Amino acid sequence: MSDVSGPGEGASAGPDVAEEGDPLLRVEGLTKHFANDSGFLSWLNVERDADGVPVSVGREWVRAVEDVTFDIRRGETLGLVGESGCGKSTLARTVLRLVDPTEGDVYFEGDNLAALDGEALRRKRKDMQIIFQDPQSSLDPRMKVGPIVEEPMKAHGMLDDDGREERARELLERVGLDPQHYNRYPHAFSGGQRQRINLARALSVNPDFIVCDEPTSALDASIQAQVLNTMRRLQDEFGLTYLFISHDLSVIRHISDRVAVMYLGEIVELAGKEELYENPQHPYTKALLESIPVPDPRKSETRGVLEGDVPSPIEPPSGCRFRTRCPEFIAPEQYDLTPEEWANVRAFTRRVIRHGFEMTTRADLEAEFFTEARPGGAAGEALDRAFVLLERGEWDAAADHLRESFTEPSICAREQPAYEVDPEYGDDRHFCACHLQRDAEMTH
Ligand SMILES: Nc1ncnc2c1ncn2[C@@H]1O[C@H](COP(=O)(O)OP(=O)(O)O)[C@@H](O)[C@H]1O
Ligand code: SF4
Ligand SMILES: [Mg+2]
Numbered sequence: 001m002s003d004v005s006g007p008g009e010g011a012s013a014g015p016d017v018a019e020e021g022d023p024l025l026r027v028e029g030l031t032k033h034f035a036n037d038s039g040f041l042s043w044l045n046v047e048r049d050a051d052g053v054p055v056s057v058g059r060e061w062v063r064a065v066e067d068v069t070f071d072i073r074r075g076e077t078l079g080l081v082g083e084s085g086c087g088k089s090t091l092a093r094t095v096l097r098l099v100d101p102t103e104g105d106v107y108f109e110g111d112n113l114a115a116l117d118g119e120a121l122r123r124k125r126k127d128m129q130i131i132f133q134d135p136q137s138s139l140d141p142r143m144k145v146g147p148i149v150e151e152p153m154k155a156h157g158m159l160d161d162d163g164r165e166e167r168a169r170e171l172l173e174r175v176g177l178d179p180q181h182y183n184r185y186p187h188a189f190s191g192g193q194r195q196r197i198n199l200a201r202a203l204s205v206n207p208d209f210i211v212c213d214e215p216t217s218a219l220d221a222s223i224q225a226q227v228l229n230t231m232r233r234l235q236d237e238f239g240l241t242y243l244f245i246s247h248d249l250s251v252i253r254h255i256s257d258r259v260a261v262m263y264l265g266e267i268v269e270l271a272g273k274e275e276l277y278e279n280p281q282h283p284y285t286k287a288l289l290e291s292i293p294v295p296d297p298r299k300s301e302t303r304g305v306l307e308g309d310v311p312s313p314i315e316p317p318s319g320c321r322f323r324t325r326c327p328e329f330i331a332p333e334q335y336d337l338t339p340e341e342w343a344n345v346r347a348f349t350r351r352v353i354r355h356g357f358e359m360t361t362r363a364d365l366e367a368e369f370f371t372e373a374r375p376g377g378a379a380g381e382a383l384d385r386a387f388v389l390l391e392r393g394e395w396d397a398a399a400d401h402l403r404e405s406f407t408e409p410s411i412c413a414r415e416q417p418a419y420e421v422d423p424e425y426g427d428d429r430h431f432c433a434c435h436l437q438r439d440a441e442m443t444h
Contacts, residue, residue: 023071079256103439129202133214146182330410340373
């Protein structure tokens with residue numbers, strides 16, 4: 001038996017063998033929930049259901065990554081973007097099996113990582129490297145740069161001492177550093193240079209795939225651009241595939257071929273870079289794009305700002321996780337409202353829930369929120385009831401009543417939107433998880 005798997009010959013043509021054109025990485029239904037140990041009744045043991053999946057019994061679960069599916073093709077860069085805390089790093093660590101998934105599969109070069117045992121996984125890890133945001137803490141200050149770069153080669157039994165030193169020096173040069181600096185300590189280098197050392201170290205074991213978790217976020221803008229350009233050059237030279245994570249849409253635009261947008265543990269939209277930036281479909285993506293400062297003066301007057309905070313992943317909103325902040329939240333079907341009436345109802349509901357004004361008289365409130373467009377019919381009656389409660393000073397009851405009347409019956413709160421596939425454009429497809437997709441006319 002041999003564990004040397006050369007390309008092609010000798011390999012059996014079983015279903016697990018990666019074929020030309022297959023994605024390098026395929027992630028299917030990946031989910032990661034953490035037990036929140038500072039949470040309520042955290043001393044309780046984890047209980048598992050018949051499938052071995054942890055179930056919550058008085059213990060809080062942080063639902064950091066939920067049912068994520070995507071693939072990455074050989075040689076491409078998939079950008080992953082989303083606000084801080086939305087689960088990007090957890091997704092990255094779960095993909096690499098640095099943490100075990102709660103559910104789901106990750107196929108790398110055709111092998112299911114979840115099915116690999118310790119030694120097989122260790123060998124596979126050589127092909128999958130990760131670079132973290134903080135170049136300071138990821139380099140051991142007591143080690144010289146040369147041995148830092150050689151460490152992964154040593155761990156995987158690559159080359160002898162002389163061979164490793166030669167390769168380390170060559171790699172330092174390839175990432176844009178002086179090979180003479182082999183004997184220096186990390187503190188002698190700037191942030192950008194330290195990130196180049198990390199690159200050399202990741203490259204030392206000749207990986208196919210590198211996860212870059214906010215690798216330039218701690219750097220100044222000009223240094224950031226230089227390091228990104230080096231990463232692109234190295235991608236071509238070494239035939240690398242990247243999963244590139246950033247909260248910064250401009251960085252993602254610079255480096256990516258396709259882009260996945262993440263919100264509260266879920267991927268809400270995925271498309272080719274040009275398609276995503278020119279024709280965003282998901283309200284969250286649109287809001288993110290509108291909040292990038294645009295130098296074009298014709299666009300500068302409309303600056304959409306995302307309202308409110310990201311909800312807790314411990315109790316994510318029902319239905320669509322973005323619904324608590326979505327500017328396009330869909331009106332319940334039972335009401336027949338104009339867009340203006342619905343916008344007024346939404347603004348009023350939000351303000352009542354936030355207790356965002358002083359109660360004066362009903363007439364003043366009507367004038368403040370509903371002068372132009374006041375719904376009639378069932379929606380009007382629901383508003384009447386809210387006003388009565390407010391006049392009695394019963395804020396919580398008014399808020400509950402508005403939630404029950406206008407939030408909970410919406411499809412956005414009732415049903416989780418499917419991760420729909422748009423019509424194809426070119427060689428790519430556009431995925432978007434939003435109920436508006438059902439009737440939307442796609443223009444490609
Ligand atoms: N080990 C952990 N235990 C509990 N919660 C965690 C753990 N790691 C991350 N989280 C939580 O998971 C969520 C996603 O975090 P993270 O993946 O770091 O987001 P991002 O990288 O997008 O900023 C956050 O709410 C975070 O607090
Ligand atoms: S499903 Fe509803 S709440 Fe979610 S993004 Fe679409 S319109 Fe907004
Ligand atoms: Mg992170």
